[in-house]
Amino acid sequence: MAEITHPLKPAEPADETPHETREPHAPRRPNPSAEPLWRDALGHCLRRLRLERGETLVETSRRAGVSPQYLSEMERGVKEPSSEMIAAVAGALDVTLGDLTLAVATTLLTAPARTAPAGVTCQAAYALAA
Incomplete structure (x- = not known):
């Protein structure tokens, strides 16, 4: 497979250690070893991207037209x-x-x-996507 060159480099792997600061109502994935969610x-x-620009949540959220809290939650x-x-944040x-x-x-x-669990095929995934 050909390597794709792109101006945005891939993110570092997510830290799989549980964080104590997460809000109690925040959704948790049942299996922390599962692939990350979108x-x-x-x-x-x-x-x-925000940190590479040296910006605070307030600076970026103001330009995007969203609240700093919403950007933090994103x-x-x-x-x-x-x-x-x-699109606004991008x-x-x-x-x-x-x-x-x-x-x-x-x-x-x-x-x-x-x-994938037994019996799950690519065809099933395509059928779900349709």
């Missing part, structure tokens, strides 16, 4: 943001929605592989 990978990419993988919210970070999506997808593709 919202988790998105959050890691957004935080990495970065922590607590929220399932709409495509409009993702724009505030000076990346295209396509570039951000590719960075998140690359992060997910490089995450540790998870074995």
Whole structure:
């Protein structure tokens, strides 16, 4: 498979250690060794991009038109943001929605592989996606 070069580098692997500061109402994944969720990978990419720019939550959220609390929740993988919210934050970070999506997808593709349960095939996954 050809290597894809891209201006956004893949995010560092997620820390799998439980965090005591997580809100009690925040969703938890039942199996911490499972592949990361889209919202988790998105959050890691957004935080990495913001920190690379040397910005605070307030600075980035102001340009994106979202509250700092909402941006923080996006970065922590607590929220399932709409495509409009993702596009607004991507724009505030000076990346295209396509570039951000590719960075998140690359992060997910490089995450540790998870074995599918018995009987689950790619055809079943395609049927669900349709």
